[in-house]
Amino acid sequence: MPAKVAGAGASSSSAPLSVPAPRPPVIAGTLYRGREGMWSWVLHRITGVAIYFFLLVHILDTALVRVSPEAYNIVIGAYKTPIMGLGELALVGAILFHALNGLRIILVDFWSVGTRHQRALFWTVLGVWAAMMIAFTPRHLIAVFGG
Amino acid sequence: MTTIDAPRTSAARTRRGVNLEKWGWMYMRASGVVLVVLIFGHLFVNLVAGEGVKQIDFAFVAGKLSDPFWQVYDTLLLWLALIHGANGMRTLVNDYVTKPRVRSALLFALGASTVVLLILGTLVIYTFDPCPVGADPELVASFCSSL
Ligand code: HEM
Numbered sequence: 001m002p003a004k005v006a007g008a009g010a011s012s013s014s015a016p017l018s019v020p021a022p023r024p025p026v027i028a029g030t031l032y033r034g035r036e037g038m039w040s041w042v043l044h045r046i047t048g049v050a051i052y053f054f055l056l057v058h059i060l061d062t063a064l065v066r067v068s069p070e071a072y073n074i075v076i077g078a079y080k081t082p083i084m085g086l087g088e089l090a091l092v093g094a095i096l097f098h099a100l101n102g103l104r105i106i107l108v109d110f111w112s113v114g115t116r117h118q119r120a121l122f123w124t125v126l127g128v129w130a131a132m133m134i135a136f137t138p139r140h141l142i143a144v145f146g147g
Numbered sequence: 148m149t150t151i152d153a154p155r156t157s158a159a160r161t162r163r164g165v166n167l168e169k170w171g172w173m174y175m176r177a178s179g180v181v182l183v184v185l186i187f188g189h190l191f192v193n194l195v196a197g198e199g200v201k202q203i204d205f206a207f208v209a210g211k212l213s214d215p216f217w218q219v220y221d222t223l224l225l226w227l228a229l230i231h232g233a234n235g236m237r238t239l240v241n242d243y244v245t246k247p248r249v250r251s252a253l254l255f256a257l258g259a260s261t262v263v264l265l266i267l268g269t270l271v272i273y274t275f276d277p278c279p280v281g282a283d284p285e286l287v288a289s290f291c292s293s294l
């Protein structure tokens with residue numbers, strides 16, 4: 001984007017006028033929109049809903065222990081198939097993100113300088129999340145696909 | 148004479164009594180901190196330790212639920228997580244559902260399903276029999292044979 005433009009309507013003979021470049025068309029800084037803060041919120045919402053619906057199913061499948069050992073084992077057997085194993089990976093990823101980002105929200109709310117560091121806190125959440133997923137993924141995939 | 152309030156005069160309280168929304172907000176944070184510990188422990192014991200997801204069957208659950216420690220642990224997990232999730236879903240319904248009747252219907256369904264699942268889950272934990280009469284000895288916990 002040109003930082004210098006001729007003054008609007010100025011005759012071509014006048015010296016070029018220095019006009020500050022227009023602000024980039026990114027809404028950030030004053031509005032809670034765009035960038036880390038928004039993605040933190042979007043991901044927190046989506047993961048929260050996903051975990052909620054899993055919890056509904058999970059309470060019901062666990063309740064089958066009260067029906068019979070056979071019923072419980074058949075249904076829980078579905079959790080050990082390859083497709084569900086990958087689903088569990090996604091679920092654990094969602095839970096870990098929601099948990100770590102939840103702690104970030106609490107720090108932003110209660111820590112006196114939390115708001116100032118919200119952006120760094122978000123990247124910290126992603127970093128810790130990635131480390132935990134790197135540790136969990138092989139362990140779980142070995143259980144699902146290996147011995 | 149109309150006057151303008153002195154700067155920093157606190158906003159008039161229009162409603163007396165307990166501020167339920169504030170306590171809901173506090174609950175999301177307080178339960179969140181406890182849930183981090185409970186959920187990480189839950190995932191570790193069930194998916195990481197031992198043989199991971201493959202170890203989960205009726206006998207495994209029976210071993211856990213016949214221990215008062217896990218009974219209390221799972222009760223806390225059930226109540227804290229389900230109420231946290233349901234209250235979070237209430238926020239989403241209030242955010243996105245603008246038709247008053249649809250909103251009331253959804254909020255009612257949310258509350259009703261929460262109460263039913265809390266009662267069901269709690270009953271399962273405390274009325275559970277790890278060694279049901281007549282059950283296949285192959286499927287129940289090893290300590291059942293010594294009863
Ligand atoms: C692992 C520990 C967890 C932590 C630290 C945590 C933390 C939080 C926090 C701080 C909020 C924000 C509330 C607000 O903005 O007022 C929240 C929202 C939410 N949580 Fe959790 N939570 C956890 C587990 C769960 C679980 C297990 C579920 C599902 C059963 C869940 C579902 C939700 C939902 C649906 C919302 C609403 C999202 C929104 O308003 O955008 N959370 N959580």
